[in-house]
Amino acid sequence: MLALEVALLTGRYVATAFDDRGRAEWPPHPARLFSALVATHFEALERSTGERAALEWLEQLGAPQVIASDASHRDVTTVFVPVNDTSVVSSLDDEARAVDEARDALAAARATGGKGAATLEKKLAKAEARFADALKRAVEPVAPGKEGKDGPPRAASLLPDRRIRQPRTFPSVMPVEPRIVFSWPDATPSAEQRALLDALAARVVRLGHSSSLVTVRVNDSADDEARSRWVPDETGEVRAPEDEATLRVVATGQLAALDTTFAEQADVPGRVMPASFQRYVRPSSGGENPVPTTAFGQDWIVLRRVAGPRLPSTRAVDVARGVRSALLKSFGSDAPEVLSGHRAPGERSDRTHLAIVPLPFVASDYADGSILGVALVVPSGAARDERLAIYRAVDAWRRGDRRDGRLRVHLGRAGVLELAVVEDEASQKTLSPQTWCARARRWSSATPIALDRNPGDLRSSDPRKEARAYAEAEETIATACEHVGLPRPALVTAMVSAPLAGGDKTRHFPPYGTGKPPIQRVLVHATITFAEPVEGPILLGAGRYLGLGLFRPSRNHG
Numbered sequence: 001m002l003a004l005e006v007a008l009l010t011g012r013y014v015a016t017a018f019d020d021r022g023r024a025e026w027p028p029h030p031a032r033l034f035s036a037l038v039a040t041h042f043e044a045l046e047r048s049t050g051e052r053a054a055l056e057w058l059e060q061l062g063a064p065q066v067i068a069s070d071a072s073h074r075d076v077t078t079v080f081v082p083v084n085d086t087s088v089v090s091s092l093d094d095e096a097r098a099v100d101e102a103r104d105a106l107a108a109a110r111a112t113g114g115k116g117a118a119t120l121e122k123k124l125a126k127a128e129a130r131f132a133d134a135l136k137r138a139v140e141p142v143a144p145g146k147e148g149k150d151g152p153p154r155a156a157s158l159l160p161d162r163r164i165r166q167p168r169t170f171p172s173v174m175p176v177e178p179r180i181v182f183s184w185p186d187a188t189p190s191a192e193q194r195a196l197l198d199a200l201a202a203r204v205v206r207l208g209h210s211s212s213l214v215t216v217r218v219n220d221s222a223d224d225e226a227r228s229r230w231v232p233d234e235t236g237e238v239r240a241p242e243d244e245a246t247l248r249v250v251a252t253g254q255l256a257a258l259d260t261t262f263a264e265q266a267d268v269p270g271r272v273m274p275a276s277f278q279r280y281v282r283p284s285s286g287g288e289n290p291v292p293t294t295a296f297g298q299d300w301i302v303l304r305r306v307a308g309p310r311l312p313s314t315r316a317v318d319v320a321r322g323v324r325s326a327l328l329k330s331f332g333s334d335a336p337e338v339l340s341g342h343r344a345p346g347e348r349s350d351r352t353h354l355a356i357v358p359l360p361f362v363a364s365d366y367a368d369g370s371i372l373g374v375a376l377v378v379p380s381g382a383a384r385d386e387r388l389a390i391y392r393a394v395d396a397w398r399r400g401d402r403r404d405g406r407l408r409v410h411l412g413r414a415g416v417l418e419l420a421v422v423e424d425e426a427s428q429k430t431l432s433p434q435t436w437c438a439r440a441r442r443w444s445s446a447t448p449i450a451l452d453r454n455p456g457d458l459r460s461s462d463p464r465k466e467a468r469a470y471a472e473a474e475e476t477i478a479t480a481c482e483h484v485g486l487p488r489p490a491l492v493t494a495m496v497s498a499p500l501a502g503g504d505k506t507r508h509f510p511p512y513g514t515g516k517p518p519i520q521r522v523l524v525h526a527t528i529t530f531a532e533p534v535e536g537p538i539l540l541g542a543g544r545y546l547g548l549g550l551f552r553p554s555r556n557h558g
Contacts, residue, residue, distance in 0.1 A: 015208025024171035248275035316547035367502025440553030
């Protein structure tokens with residue numbers, strides 16, 4: 001087996017789809033990785049013949065499997081980039097546009113297997129030749145004294161304060177897991193080939209756009225913990241659009257083709273990457289053991305903060321209680337058990353019901369722990385009429401007195417928090433259900449768990465008492481995992497500090513009590529490691545319905 005693992009250092013992948021300049025490519029195409037390896041090889045001051053031989057061996061392996069998590073496509077924003085010579089750019093617009101149109105037409109024909117590819121290849125070759133001629137004329141040096149009347153204005157347009165800007169777009173995606181694995185299960189590289197490829201991969205710094213920084217390594221132990229496995233397919237079986245894709249792959253002779261193409265197009269912007277096209281599909285999970293998940297579902301109703309106070313995660317329970325109160329008031333009398341959490345007045349439900357979960361900004365270099373929105377997490381086993389009751393409450397709340405679509409949460413002295421329903425895919429990673437539900441072995445708490453049992457004094461000056469208290473807390477957390485439908489963890493580590501960047505220490509959270517009379521619960525953070533990957537959302541402890549005990553999957557799966 002051979003596997004090349006790519007880690008996205010910035011957590012995002014920036015590359016334009018070959019058939020749509022306004023859309024990002026995902027998953028990354030095998031041909032793009034191969035081209036990055038080839039470019040790295042040629043950038044070396046002393047090119048290794050062994051590396052070239054290893055690349056030629058790699059191109060013969062055929063299309064690899066691609067393991068990549070789901071990803072959210074970022075909103076594409078047009079930016080305006082200064083150009084060096086405005087006269088050259090403007091004079092080449094028509095020729096460049098013709099090349100783009102010819103490339104798009106050819107790519108579409110290849111992707112669909114349609115006829116006419118040979119004719120389109122000739123059309124593309126002619127368009128590229130016209131572009132090359134126009135470029136040569138535009139940059140050809142002008143003899144002194146022959147500048148003509150347009151010479152001075154053209155020179156002045158190159159000054160910094162007079163340079164015009166051309167629109168550019170940089171489509172990107174934010175994957176749930178910033179890791180991609182390209183795998184050839186049947187490959188049998190020699191020790192020398194493996195070492196050469198690993199050394200070459202270690203020098204690769206980007207994949208796609210220059211801002212898409214990566215590290216690459218040979219990792220034969222890479223497993224299938226990422227969310228999706230894409231495999232080459234020749235059956236032609238009809239799949240759902242989200243479960244099939246056309247990716248560019250390499251074949252024997254790819255290295256020579258790249259070498260030749262670079263020589264021919266070295267001075268031409270937007271060079272075409274030679275490649276073959278391969279249909280990929282995501283296999284169905286039929287017949288496989290289901291991945292363990294919790295009693296809470298993944299089809300969330302997400303409410304985004306649009307105005308009002310920017311609150312820290314320590315106010316999660318207050319926000320959740322405010323949202324719950326607004327929902328019950330909007331629904332009216334006789335709210336069902338799934339919404340109210342009570343079978344009868346004063347009698348708590350023993351069924352999984354709606355969890356109201358404020359979503360804090362954590363696990364980022366810039367995270368500050370502030371609440372960016374609220375998730376209404378519906379139980380996975382909720383019946384249709386129960387779901388409709390939740391939707392009805394949200395709709396009645398949204399229509400409200402002002403009828404502006406805002407959902408207002410009154411928080412006393414803190415003010416009024418205004419929310420809005422996220423209708424489409426959330427642009428903020430924190431507000432995406434996949435951020436919290438991805439498959440992983442290792443999970444870390446974003447908000448502390450309110451333990452179901454008092455473990456003892458976690459801050460005891462007696463080391464033995466402190467150790468027993470932590471052991472009891474960890475046992476309670478392991479039991480809580482089983483209570484929500486998960487397998488018993490292989491390892492639980494309790495702590496009072498926050499394991500995720502941006503999270504708050506337990507001592508910063510206000511006391512949390514349940515029952516009548518209220519029993520104050522001990523709050524602890526934790527990391528949990530399972531023997532096998534599980535799927536979220538993971539909500540644990542006595543405060544799981546009000547934003548406490550929220551866990552986030554680790555990037556590297558632990």
